[in-house]
Amino acid sequence: MSLKIAVVTDSNSSMSMEEAKELGIHMLPMPFFIGGKEYLDGVTLTHEEFYERLKGGDEIHTSQPSPDSVMKLWDELLQEYDEIVHIPMSSGLSGSTGSAYLLAQHYDDKVQVVDNQRISVTLRQSCLDALELAGRGMNARQIKDELERVKFESSIYIMINTLEYLKKGGRLTPAAAAIGTILRIKPVLQIQGEKLDSFAKTRTLQGGKEIMINAIRKDMETRFGCTENFHNVHLEMAYTYDLEEAEKFKEELSAAFPGYEICMRPLSLSIACHIGPGALAVAVSKKI
Amino acid sequence: MAVKEIDVKLFAKMFLAGAKYLDNSKEEINELNVFPVPDGDTGTNMTMTIVSAAKEVRDLGEDPDMKSLCKAMSGGSLRGARGNSGVILSQLLRGFTKAVRDEQVITVPLFGAACTKAVETAYKAVMKPTEGTILTVARGMGEKAAELIEDGADDFETIIPALYEHGNAVLAQTPELLPVLKQAGVVDSGGAGLMKVIQGALDMFQGKEIDLTISDDPIAKPDDSRPGKAADIQKNIYHTQMKTSISKPVNRQLESDVKSYLASIGELIAFKADDNEVYLEMNTDDPGLVVQKALKFGILSDVKITCRVQNKTADQSASAPAPEEPKGEPSEFGFVAVSAGDGLADIFRSLGVDHVIEGGQTMNPSTADILDAIEKVNAKTVFVLPNNKNIIMAANQARDLTTEKTVLVIPTKTIPQGITAAINFSDGSSADENEQTMIEAIGTVKTGEITYAVRDTNIDDHDIRKGDFMGIGDKKILSVGTDMDQVVIEMITAMVDDSSELISLYYGADVSDGDAGALKDKIAERFPGLDVDIQRGGQPVYYYITSVE
Missing domain, CATH: 3.30.1180 (Hypothetical Protein Tm841; Chain: A;domain 3)
Structure with a gap:
């Protein structure tokens, strides 16, 4: 009789509460504060309301799920499950992993916190991978080890429409901050494991899309050994606010990579508040 | 009496006379501009190129040997080369001198071979040679020389005048080869410049009385120091003078505004304006500002900037005089860009360009200026953004003269192309990848x-x-x-x-x-x-x- 394992993540996995539930993943909504008031991502604030307030210039601060809410969920789950695999957003972007790791000390080995530096669509894929590994009979510890072993086997490129929000939030690495500030420039940033870093610069949407497609193609071929008929990765896409532009890009991406099923999701609000509307991202995660 | 040989002394004199003749005709060449824009500069560029060589020849003294003479002509023009016609002129000189440098005198057959070599070298320097230009005029003369010699001509008194005549005939045909010339109603300016050089050489050959004094004008290299005056001047150290040809008379309001501006940045010595020309002379610490201001009136000529402290003459398009010593470990990549105007310079710097050479359509920097800039950038690979089609060849020449670093010239023809190239640079990619990305990117703007x-x-x-x-x-x-x-x-x-x-x-x-x-x-x-x-x-x-x- 194999162990019953619960997979837990947070709303930075770009899933809605409904989707998570359908997939059998347990999700903590990320809290954030607008004008001193706390909201829960996807629970007490819709995307529409959020972007209206972001564009309106409201000060938005993000936070981690409270220890209380984390432990409450774990306690509930452990009534039904034997072990928990907890996969928070990347430790390079938030302290959630560290806090969860501390809390997990109180649960002996029953709660395994995974530090595999995924975010958004790649985090979502990690959760699916965890379920898959549990299905293969691994215990929580083994799943954690496996996911951490392959933590660098994913790649994200994200084109930011304006540097305004990143600057406001102080989330730019020095390299990214050095990007010219005189001209209107759209940076393409990359996430390989840890932090956001600058990858390339462009002045047009079309230019940015081409840069990302070329970069992903290069990763697929050189890092993940993909060929035309050997699709060794999941191809994913994320965006902030502009669904129409995202759909257009998805079509272009499909044309560039025929045969791939592209998973596209809006970026979570707690990421959106740092990069602003109009961002587009492409990602790949290597299949397990 | 038939002249069968040209000795070193005569060769040097003919060269200096050619340089001098071009110098005296440069305004006429500047007028031969296809686009009626206020930036005609072929005459200036070619003059600066050849005078740079002429000065090295002058400095050899009365009795040079063939090898040093050739080296001075070739090297001086190579480093002083500005603009496409200037670069081609320098390549003609390089090819010619390569053929004769190991000989004591130039015989008729050697002369024929040298002409052929000159044309070959110049064509090779141009990626896509265009007919109806200086190249065509040079080739016409080269072929004529070969033809005459084959037909038995063995006397320079026959050959040189015949070449001059034939060169002019080819020049007159350039509008038939290049439609833009015909439409503008001009002959090719580079070809015309070359014929001025030949005319000067011919005059000397025929024994005309010619003043061969080559003065230190703006083309002198920054380190070309000559005995100086007292070194106690600490303020307004640059003696700056220039002429500006104007298209319309300067009104009183503007004149007084400019005068008070100039007075605020130094000590104004003279400001004279008539219907055609503004002449100004002053001492200042920032000659660049004076040049900027003078450019408002029209086309600059006779720019002369002299440092009063050590009496150094400096190129008017050279940037800050203080050489920056490269320090510390070189970085992987560096950038040199050419642009005119402080705003554009700031934009290039904000995009990571290490050294901005002040220059552009009206002031083509020389190969030496670009070399200097490349040297100042402490990086293993230096990308050069010429940002003007007339500067690309000089940049390529600077690349070819650089030995310590890898230089990659991105052939940007305009400022926006340069900005696009700089934006598309990515620190994480290799030099080759970057070169390719930048070249692709400039096609999108x-x-x-x-x-x-x-x-x-x-x-x-x-x-x-x-x-x-x-x-x-x-x-x-x-x-x-x-x-x-x-x-x-x-x-x-x-x-x-x-x-x-x-x-x-x-x-x-x-x-x-x-x-x-x-x-x-x-x-x-x-x-x-x-x-x-x-x-x-x-x-x-x-x-x-x-x-x-």
């Missing part, structure tokens, strides 16, 4: 520039009157008129297509912030689906440099 016509003409089916504003695109004139904003908008309309996203405008030194802002609003209104970005470029001559991408 269209450039349009606004200036005014200096004469009446008809070009690209536009009737142009002196003083009209013109919008010049990548390949042709896109709009003409008397209302500048209208000319800009028509030009942009011709540049925009379905895939366009962004219009950028860089406004020049002669455009006020208010006027530029008002034009931006008009453009935004006219092209509602496009983003409009406006920046102060501060460039001379071009009111607006725009790009659509």
Whole structure:
């Protein structure tokens, strides 16, 4: 009789509460504060309301799920499950992993916190991978080890429409901050494991899309050994606010990579508040 | 008496006479400009190129040997080369001298071989040789020399006048080979410049009395120091003088504004304006500002900047005089860009360019200027953005002369292409990948520039009157008129297509912030689906440099 394992993540996995539930993943909504008031991502604030307030210039601060809410969920789950695999957003972007790791000390080995530096669509894929590994009979510890072993086997490129929000939030690495500030420039940033870093610069949407497609193609071929008929990765896409532009890009991406099923999701609000509307991202995660 | 040989002394004198003759005719060559824009400079460029060599020849003294003479001619012109015609002239000299440098005298057969070598070398230096240019004129003379010698001519008294005559005949044919020349009603300026050199050499050969004094004008290298005066001058250390040809008389208001401005940046010695020319002379700490101001009146000539402290003469397009010693470990990549105007220089610096050479269409930097800049950048690989089609060859020449570093010239023909190239650079990629990305990227940006016509003409089916504003695109004139904003908008309309996203405008030194802002609003209104970005470029001559991408 194999162990019953619960997979837990947070709303930075770009899933809605409904989707998570359908997939059998347990999700903590990320809290954030607008004008001193706390909201829960996807629970007490819709995307529409959020972007209206972001564009309106409201000060938005993000936070981690409270220890209380984390432990409450774990306690509930452990009534039904034997072990928990907890996969928070990347430790390079938030302290959630560290806090969860501390809390997990109180649960002996029953709660395994995974530090595999995924975010958004790649985090979502990690959760699916965890379920898959549990299905293969691994215990929580083994799943954690496996996911951490392959933590660098994913790649994200994200084109930011304006540097305004990143600057406001102080989330730019020095390299990214050095990007010219005189001209209107759209940076393409990359996430390989840890932090956001600058990858390339462009002045047009079309230019940015081409840069990302070329970069992903290069990763697929050189890092993940993909060929035309050997699709060794999941191809994913994320965006902030502009669904129409995202759909257009998805079509272009499909044309560039025929045969791939592209998973596209809006970026979570707690990421959106740092990069602003109009961002587009492409990602790949290597299949397990 | 038949002359069968040219000895070293005569060769040197003929060369100096050629340089001198071109120097005296440079304004005439400058006038031979296809586009009627206030930037005619072929005469200036070629003169600076050859005078740079002439000075090295002069410094050899009365009795040089063939080898040193050839080295001075070849090396001096190579380093002093400016503009495409200047670079080609330097290659002609290089080829010619290569053929004769190991001999004591130039015989007729050797002369024929040297002419052939000169033409070959020049053609090789150009990626896509265009007929109807200086190359054609040179080739015509080279072939004529071979033909004459084959037919038994063994006497320079026959050959040299015949070459001169034939060269002029080929020059007269250049409009038939190059439609833009015919349309503008001019012969090729580079070819005309070459014929001035030949004329001077011929005059000397025929024994005319010629003053061969080569003076230190602006082309001198920065380190060309001569015995100086007292070194106790600490303020306004640069003696600066220049002439500006003007197209319309200077009004009193402007004159007094300029005078008070100049007085505020140094000690004004003379400011004289008549109907054709403004002459100014002053001592200042920042000759660049004086040049900028003088450019407002028209075309510069006879720029002379002398450092009063050590009496060093400095090139007028050279940048800051203090050499920066490269320090510490070299970085992987560095950038050199050529641009005119403080705003554009700031933009390039903000994009990571290490060294901006002040120059452009009106002031082509020389190969030596570009070499200097490359040397100042402490990096293993240096990318050079010439940002002007007339500077690319000099940049390539600088690359070929660099030994310590890898130099990659990205052939940017306009400022917006240079900006696009710099933006597309990525620290994480290899030099080759970056080169390829940048070259691809410059193909995605269209450039349009606004200036005014200096004469009446008809070009690209536009009737142009002196003083009209013109919008010049990548390949042709896109709009003409008397209302500048209208000319800009028509030009942009011709540049925009379905895939366009962004219009950028860089406004020049002669455009006020208010006027530029008002034009931006008009453009935004006219092209509602496009983003409009406006920046102060501060460039001379071009009111607006725009790009659509």
